[in-house]
Amino acid sequence: MQRRLRVLALHGYGQNAHIFRTQILPICKACEGRVEFVFYDGPVVLHPPDQPSGYTLVDEDGYPLVRHTPVLDREETPRGWCTFNEDRTRYHGVEEAFAFLKPIMERERFDGVIGFSQGAALAAYLCAYLEDPTTHPLFEHRFHPPLKFAILCSGFLPIDPPLPHLLQTPTLHILGRHDTHIGTAESMLLATACARPRVEVHEGGHFVATKATWRRFFREWICAFGPGVRGKPEEVLSPVPVIRMAKELLEEHESEITTTPQIIVSAPAPAIPAVTLTSKWVVWTAGEVM
Known part of the structure; x- marks a missing residue:
C-alpha cells in the first residue's frame, strides 16, 4: 500500500x-x-x-469564521503564531513559534506544508531554515529533511527577520483576486522570493478556494510529489479557465509593489531563551487553555 503524504497545516x-x-x-x-x-x-x-483594525476572516460564502471575543472553548479560541504591528513590519514572538514547532518536527515527518495568511509566512520560514539549517540556530542540528513542497495561500513576504535566501522548495501560491486583507501584490512579493513558484488565482477574497475544480487541483498537485508518481506538479492543469502566470500578475500590480523582496544572506540569529508567552501582546499563555 502506498504511503500517504503528510502535510503540516498552519492556520492564519x-x-x-x-x-x-x-x-x-x-x-x-x-x-x-x-x-x-x-x-x-x-x-x-x-x-x-x-x-488589527478591520480584520475579519470569512469563508467562501462570506460568513465569519472567528468570533472576535475571548472564549475558553479551544475550538473557538483565536490564535496566532506571533503578533505584529499594523503594517506587519515588526513581529513579536516569531522565534517562539519556531521553538514551538521544533519538537513537533523532531518527532514527526512531513512531506510538505500548507499555510494560510500568517501561516503561509511561517511556512516560508520553515522551508528556508530546513533547506539550509545553518541560517538559524534552532535548525542548525538538522532534525527534519527539507520539505518537498509548500502551499502558500493568501501569504505575504515575511521581513522580520527577512528570509535568508531564495526558497528552493517548490511552492504553490494561491491568491484571491479580491482579497482586501492580503492583496495580490503582497502575495506576489512572496512568490518572487521563491525559485520555483506556481501562482493560481481565484476570484474570491481572503480564503482558500475549495470548489470542485480547486479540490481536484489541490489533490493532483500534492499527489504529484508522492513516491513513484510519474506526473510532475507543473503538468497539473490549472483550476481556472485561463492561466494567469506570475509574470502577468507582476505587470498588472507593478505600481502597487513599492518594495523589493528582502532576501539577504544574514548572520545566524542569536540563540533564544526558553519559550515564554508573557509579553503584553498575549492575554493567556498557551498552557492555560490547552
Missing part, C-alpha cells in the same frame, strides 16, 4: 487548528486516503486588542 492569524481544518475540509476529503493533513494550534492566544 485569528484562526486555530479547528477553524483552519473546517475551512479546508473539502480539500482534505478530496485527498482522503492519499494525503494526511496535520493541524496544530498556534502558541499565541489572541485577545480582541491583538486583532
Whole structure:
C-alpha cells in the first residue's frame, strides 16, 4: 500500500487548528486516503486588542469564521503564531513559534506544508531554515529533511527577520483576486522570493478556494510529489479557465509593489531563551487553555 503524504497545516492569524481544518475540509476529503493533513494550534492566544483594525476572516460564502471575543472553548479560541504591528513590519514572538514547532518536527515527518495568511509566512520560514539549517540556530542540528513542497495561500513576504535566501522548495501560491486583507501584490512579493513558484488565482477574497475544480487541483498537485508518481506538479492543469502566470500578475500590480523582496544572506540569529508567552501582546499563555 502506498504511503500517504503528510502535510503540516498552519492556520492564519485569528484562526486555530479547528477553524483552519473546517475551512479546508473539502480539500482534505478530496485527498482522503492519499494525503494526511496535520493541524496544530498556534502558541499565541489572541485577545480582541491583538486583532488589527478591520480584520475579519470569512469563508467562501462570506460568513465569519472567528468570533472576535475571548472564549475558553479551544475550538473557538483565536490564535496566532506571533503578533505584529499594523503594517506587519515588526513581529513579536516569531522565534517562539519556531521553538514551538521544533519538537513537533523532531518527532514527526512531513512531506510538505500548507499555510494560510500568517501561516503561509511561517511556512516560508520553515522551508528556508530546513533547506539550509545553518541560517538559524534552532535548525542548525538538522532534525527534519527539507520539505518537498509548500502551499502558500493568501501569504505575504515575511521581513522580520527577512528570509535568508531564495526558497528552493517548490511552492504553490494561491491568491484571491479580491482579497482586501492580503492583496495580490503582497502575495506576489512572496512568490518572487521563491525559485520555483506556481501562482493560481481565484476570484474570491481572503480564503482558500475549495470548489470542485480547486479540490481536484489541490489533490493532483500534492499527489504529484508522492513516491513513484510519474506526473510532475507543473503538468497539473490549472483550476481556472485561463492561466494567469506570475509574470502577468507582476505587470498588472507593478505600481502597487513599492518594495523589493528582502532576501539577504544574514548572520545566524542569536540563540533564544526558553519559550515564554508573557509579553503584553498575549492575554493567556498557551498552557492555560490547552
